[in-house]
Amino acid sequence: MQINELQAAALNTARERFFASWNPLHAPFPNRLYHYTSAAGLIGILSSRSLWLTDLRYMNDMSELQFAQQAIDQCISDKLSDPSLSEAQKEFLSRISRSYNPFDSGAAVYSASFCENKNLLSQWRAYRGQGGGYALGFDFFHTIRLLDRPCFLRRIIYGVEQQRSIIDDAVTNLLAGVHDGSKDLQLSDVSDQFLPAACQVFSQLAAELLFCLKHPDFHEEREWRLVSTTPQLSPIQRELIPPQFREFQGNIIPYYAVSYDRSVKASNDDLSGIGFPIQEVVIGPTVSGDLNESSLRTLMLSLSRDIVPNITKSEIPLRWL
Amino acid sequence: MEWNDAGDYAALIGGILYRNVKNPLVVNGTPPITLSRNPETSALAVSFQISADDENIIAKIDRNNVTVINENFYLYTGQKRFSVIRIKGGQVVLDLRYEIEDSPYELELSTIFLQDGCPVILHPERTKVAKTNDNSGPNLSNLTLTSQRDSQGTGIKLDRAAIYLLGVCIENLSNGVDISTGEGNADK
Numbered sequence: 001m002q003i004n005e006l007q008a009a010a011l012n013t014a015r016e017r018f019f020a021s022w023n024p025l026h027a028p029f030p031n032r033l034y035h036y037t038s039a040a041g042l043i044g045i046l047s048s049r050s051l052w053l054t055d056l057r058y059m060n061d062m063s064e065l066q067f068a069q070q071a072i073d074q075c076i077s078d079k080l081s082d083p084s085l086s087e088a089q090k091e092f093l094s095r096i097s098r099s100y101n102p103f104d105s106g107a108a109v110y111s112a113s114f115c116e117n118k119n120l121l122s123q124w125r126a127y128r129g130q131g132g133g134y135a136l137g138f139d140f141f142h143t144i145r146l147l148d149r150p151c152f153l154r155r156i157i158y159g160v161e162q163q164r165s166i167i168d169d170a171v172t173n174l175l176a177g178v179h180d181g182s183k184d185l186q187l188s189d190v191s192d193q194f195l196p197a198a199c200q201v202f203s204q205l206a207a208e209l210l211f212c213l214k215h216p217d218f219h220e221e222r223e224w225r226l227v228s229t230t231p232q233l234s235p236i237q238r239e240l241i242p243p244q245f246r247e248f249q250g251n252i253i254p255y256y257a258v259s260y261d262r263s264v265k266a267s268n269d270d271l272s273g274i275g276f277p278i279q280e281v282v283i284g285p286t287v288s289g290d291l292n293e294s295s296l297r298t299l300m301l302s303l304s305r306d307i308v309p310n311i312t313k314s315e316i317p318l319r320w321l
Numbered sequence: 322m323e324w325n326d327a328g329d330y331a332a333l334i335g336g337i338l339y340r341n342v343k344n345p346l347v348v349n350g351t352p353p354i355t356l357s358r359n360p361e362t363s364a365l366a367v368s369f370q371i372s373a374d375d376e377n378i379i380a381k382i383d384r385n386n387v388t389v390i391n392e393n394f395y396l397y398t399g400q401k402r403f404s405v406i407r408i409k410g411g412q413v414v415l416d417l418r419y420e421i422e423d424s425p426y427e428l429e430l431s432t433i434f435l436q437d438g439c440p441v442i443l444h445p446e447r448t449k450v451a452k453t454n455d456n457s458g459p460n461l462s463n464l465t466l467t468s469q470r471d472s473q474g475t476g477i478k479l480d481r482a483a484i485y486l487l488g489v490c491i492e493n494l495s496n497g498v499d500i501s502t503g504e505g506n507a508d509k
Contacts, residue, residue, distance in 0.1 A: 028400040031418060141399050142413060267446070270453045273404075273413030273433055275445030307446050308336075308463070308488040 007181035007194045011201050014177030018170050018205050025166075029153045032279055033114035033224050034135040036123040039292075042134045042281075046299050049261040053110035053151070053228050055243070055254040056211050068213040072206060073097065075167040079175070088182035088190050089175050095199050100206045107207055108232045110243070110256050114138065116222035119314050123221075124284040132286030134296075136278055137310075140226075143263040143277040151228045151258060154212050158219040166213075170205045174198060228256060268304050276303075280310045285318040324384065327356035330365050331426040335443025338426060340492035341470065346443070347499040348436050356428075357384060364420050365427040371405065371415055374435050380405045385419045416445060437502040450500055451483035459487035468493045475499045 003011075037045065045051060057065070076097045080090070115123065118135050127133025140153060157163055178198050182190045211225060233242050243254035266274040281296060283289050293311050300309040331340045334354065339345045344352035355368045366384040373379050379391040387403055389396045394414065397404045405415040418429040431445040442449040447459070466476045466489070476491040477484070478499045491497045 028398065028402075030400055031402055031421075141402060141416075142404070145411075270442050270444055270447075270449055271412060271433060271440075273416060273431060273444070275416070275431070305458070306487065 003181070003194045003197050007190075007197070010177040010181035011174075011198055013180075014173040015201055015205070017173045021169060022166070022208065025157065026153060026155045029140060029155070029224060030116050031141060032118075032137045032139055033116065033153075034118045034137050034280075034282070035112065035114050036120070036127065036133055036135050036284075038127050038130040038133060040130070042136065042296075043299070045136060046278075046303060048257065048259075049264055049303065050257040050259040051112050051226065052246075052255045053112045053149075053226065053258055056109040056111055058251065058253045059111070059113075064214055065210055067215050068210045069101075071163055071213060072100070072167055072209060075164065075171055076100075079171055085175070086179060086182065087187045088185070088195065089178050091187060091191065092175070092178045092195055092198055093171075095195060096202050100199065100203050107203070108230050108243075108254075109207060109211055109227060110230070110254075111211060111225040111227045112258075114224045114226065116224070117220070118280070118282045119316065120221065121316055124314060124316060127284060132288075132292075133284040135282040135284065137280035137282070138260075138277055139275065139279045140277075142266070142274045143260055144226075146260065146262040146266060146274075148259040148262065149228050149256060151226050154208070154225045154227055156214050156218075156221070156223040156225065157212055158214055158216045160216055163213050167209060170202070170209065174202050174205070177201070226258075228258065230256075264303055268306060276307045280312060283311065283313045285314050285316050287318065289313050323360065324357040324366070325360055327358055327365060330356060330358075330428075332356065332365065332367075332428040332430065333426045334430045334497075335448035335486075336431075336446045336488075337448050337486060337497065338490040338492075339497050340490065342476070342491055342493070342497045343495050345491075345497040346441075347475075347496050348441065349501055349503075352496075353434075354430070359384070366419065367417065367428060367430055369432075371432060371434060379414060382415070382417065385417065387415075387417075436500070439500075439502040441500065446487070448486040448489070448498065449484070450479055450498075452485050457485065459485045461485075461489055462487040464488070465490040465492070466494070467491075 076093055080093050080097065118137060124133050144151060144153065157166065181194050211227065231237055231240060233240055243256050246253050246255060260277050263274065263277040266272040267276040283292055286292060296311055297309045300307065329341055331338065334345050346352060346354050353369050357366050357368065359366060368383050370381050371379040373391060377391060379394050380387055380389045387396060387405065389405055393409065394405050394407055397406055401420045402418045404413050406413050414433055416431045421427055421429060430443065432443050434441050439451050440453055442453065468474055470493050472493050473495045475496040476494050476498060480501045481503050
């Protein structure tokens with residue numbers, strides 16, 4: 001799609017303004033983030049030195065994507081009633097109200113969830129049926145730049161007012177960009193190229209919002225997501241590495257295994273100055289805490305002999321589950 | 322406002338847990354690391370200076386505030402944390418976490434420096450002196466060296482010797498690890 005320099009600059013400014021206020025919400029990230037998993041998941045993560053990032057569309061709870069979509073839809077709807085909008089701005093809003101879904105435009109988002117809280121009853125309950133859970137405390141400060149796939153951390157936003165404000169900013173910035181890029185032009189002049197480009201920018205911003213907004217009832221999780229984005233596989237992009245697949249309750253789930261092996265190797269090098277990426281493992285309420293602590297210690301020492309595994313146990317009584 | 326001595330404290334330095342040790346590290350009679358306490362916030366702070374192999378100063382840390390002087394290094398900051406990193410190669414020559422909550426220690430420091438050709442490695446997980454990546458096990462591990470409060474003793478004294486310490490705690494002594502370097506420092 002060809003748009004002129006002025007239009008490109010207008011959209012770029014809108015994108016930069018969004019990220020100027022968006023990025024500080026996600027930095028700095030906590031020094032320790034906990035990934036809850038089952039015993040099988042823990043063995044897999046430690047043995048393979050990798051984390052599985054799952055296609056966001058297939059993550060456990062589809063209603064959370066719908067929650068974010070509804071919030072975005074509401075904002076667009078509210079903006080449409082503004083009588084001061086230009087024709088181009090109205091057309092832009094109309095188009096994105098029909099479809100801004102980034103997953104429809106070829107993007108795929110993969111993520112794994114982490115919590116700031118290492119002793120969440122709701123998480124332990126989730127793994128009760130699998131014999132008990134574990135929380136792996138990762139230190140991403142240096143590890144994130146040593147992963148074998150570009151990833152970034154995003155904080156989940158729970159406050160409704162803050163969510164509204166963020167979405168409003170995104171839409172307002174782009175409306176300003178559409179205004180600047182369509183000044184002194186007819187709607188027909190911008191309809192075929194500039195407006196589709198503006199819609200695409202909004203899809204990119206919406207991709208950020210869709211996986212970062214959650215219902216306030218979940219706020220105790222204080223969740224973060226390790227995210228990797230990629231274009232969806234197609235016959236055209238030959239160089240893309242395809243995801244792997246696993247089965248869950250009859251569903252075929254795409255995922256990417258992101259390796260933190262470089263971080264483990266760096267921690268074993270005395271001169272790197274980099275510590276072991278997993279700083280703590282919390283054993284959830286379980287009947288065999290002591291036995292599991294012993295095997296877990298052996299498993300961690302198999303990754304590095306030069307650490308003192310920091311293994312703790314949840315103090316939540318098993319009967320509370 | 323005058324800063325106070327650290328007093329009662331707990332800090333992880335080079336993987337060693339120091340509790341109430343006036344000078345965690347002494348090198349050739351001088352403690353390179355100073356701990357003090359903010360009189361307003363009571364936060365534990367560290368001051369010291371990192372030098373490169375050629376003795377040019379890389380960075381100065383003054384009560385948890387860092388200034389990177391050497392243009393071959395950059396500062397990377399996080400949540401009450403910063404690292405000084407070599408641009409070429411990514412070596413982390415300093416990593417400091419401070420005002421740590423919900424932890425057995427308030428401050429965590431790791432750094433690497435050369436003293437008279439002797440590597441002093443205060444790694445995040447372990448302390449090594451005059452030993453680097455030689456795949457040997459620790460000389461001391463899972464050990465607590467303790468004494469009564471305000472004892473004037475030294476935990477571990479090295480005279481032109483090498484050591485690897487893992488999972489060590491030193492508490493209530495005047496000096497933690499006291500290193501004398503000099504010519505011919507080698508694995509003894």
